[in-house]
Amino acid sequence: MSGAFPVLGPALPEIFLALAAMALLMLGVFGKGEERPRIFFYLGAVLLVISAALAWLVTPKGGATIHAFDGLFVLDGFARFAKLMVLGASAFTLAMARAWFEREKLARFEYPVLVMFAALGMSMMISANDLISLYMGLELQSLSLYVLAAYHRDNARSTEAGLKYFILGALASGLMLFGMSLVYGYVGATGFDAIAKVLSHGHAPVGVAIGMAFILAGLAFKVAAAPFHMWTPDVYEGAPTPVTAFFAIAPKIAAFALITRVLVGPFGPMLPQWQPILVLIAILSMTVGAFGAIGQSNIKRLMAYSSIGHAGYALVGLAVGNQEGITGVLVYLAIYLAMNMGAFAVILAMRVKGRAVEGVDDLAGLGRTNPLMALAMALFMFSMAGIPPLAGFFGKLYVFLAAIHAGLYTLAILGVLTSAVAAFYYLRIVKVMYFDEPIEALDKAIGRTMGVVLTVSTLVVAFFFLVPMPVMRLSAAAAKTLFPH
DSSP, X not given: OOSSOGGGGGGHHHHHHXXXXXXXXXHHHHTTTTTOHHHHHHHXXXXXXXXXXXXXXXXXXXXXXXXXXXXXXXXXXXXXXXXXXXXXXXXXXHHHHHHHHHHTTOOOTHHHHHHHHHHHHHHHHHTXXXXXXXXXXXXXXXXXXXXXXXXXXTOHHHHHHHHHHXXXXXXXXXXXXXXXXXXXXXXXXXXXXXXXXXXXXXXXXHHHHHHHHHHHHHHHHHTTOTTSOTTHHHHHHHSOHHHHHHHXXXXXXXXXHHHXXXXXXXXXXXXXXXXXXXXXHHHHHHHHHHHHTTTOOBHHHHHHHHHHHHHHHHHHHHHHOSHHHHHHHHHHHHHHHHHHHHHHHHHHTOEETTEEOOBGGGGTTHHHHOHHHHXXXXXXXHHHHXXXXXXXXXXXXXXXXXXXXXXXXXXHHHHHHHHHHHHHHHHHHHHHHHHSOOSSOOOSOOOHHHHHHHHHHHHHHHHGGGSOHHHHHHHHHHHHTTOOO
16 A cells, blocks of 8 residues: 555555446446346456455554545545445345346346446445545435436336436435535535534534534435435335345445434534434434335335334434444444345345236245245344344344433334334234235245345344344444544
8 A cells, every 4th residue: 555656545445446347337338248247247246345355454453544635535444344334235236136137138237337336436425524525425326326226217117216316316415515515604614624623612603503404414315214215115116126125225324324424523513403303303214114114015115114214223323422322323234234135135036937026915925835035034024123132133222222321212212112113014024924825926946146145144133142242343443433532
């Protein structure tokens, strides 16, 4: 890293990913991309894994923080942990997508390239240390996601999903830009460190508080938190299923990392102002997620409301605003990644006579026709409901304990109550699999890649309680870098 370009060292994973994505694009356009798209899916997944390895290697040990590009870019333990989750999730969802796209005759080399550009934007968001670099990363991610939502261009639902996401995403971006301009106008700086320094001297001007509220609204849209969630069910249902799997995991984790860095960093001194807003958003998200999914018959729409609910639970830890709360958020996101990866592996494998299906009732009788897949799905559903001793229970436990220790008793109690309501629709899926008569049995063959992802996710969810410390230690070390004092 030292030598001719020492400043580029911290951004090595991003530089590698940008060059790799562009090389893959050129290879697809001028090479045999149209004839052999399978190679591009595997190559894209491998390049994302290499980028994750680079993120692990270039991060300083011992809780140190490195700034690059005149303070626009920051590299610390928090960035490393978040990037590992995001790049790992992107690689796995890309590998899982290949078989589905091939069966639907939609496999094209553009898909891995778009996923890589989205992952590049997410990495930039995670390491953003300035409002300008934040917006650049966010828009690179968003533009890739708009195209991915409308990837099945001959399908009206997919095109509609892309258009809805684009229009509402543009609105959210506008809100954020307006908030950023207000903050810059009152503070006179866009750098996170400079904003924090100005705000730490005393009472923040009203204009900064209003600007922060607009930025928070835009970021809440990105994590699909209520009342900015309206795009989620339609986009999740309309987009191709592998795209939905990607949306539900990687961009959500990246957006949470960003919202955490923004609130704890530059707006850390304004905790009394943003905490009530976050508490309200968390309560609304948990409530909408719990009650909105009850009447859903499409499993992708159900998972959309589930993701809104999970955003609410993660926001409980973020609303606390201290090191314990952020540790809880990171643990929750790591567990959320494993649960959703497994659940979407099952959803991607749902086929009847080779035709993709996505109704909850299509899972009927799975307990008899494919007991191992049904067992895995049951474990993921129990875990999402927060039933001990599965991983999801510990995720909720840590964020609720952080809220109780911070005196946010109402938030913790409402979190437990909405978890009880949400358990209804998770358990309904288990009931359909084990007690309903199958109309048409699902195909048994699920493919090797899907089998590996399903096995790993099941083991993590089922046996997390035996070895929780590695995730706990990594999360605690990552959260500590945001609170150096």
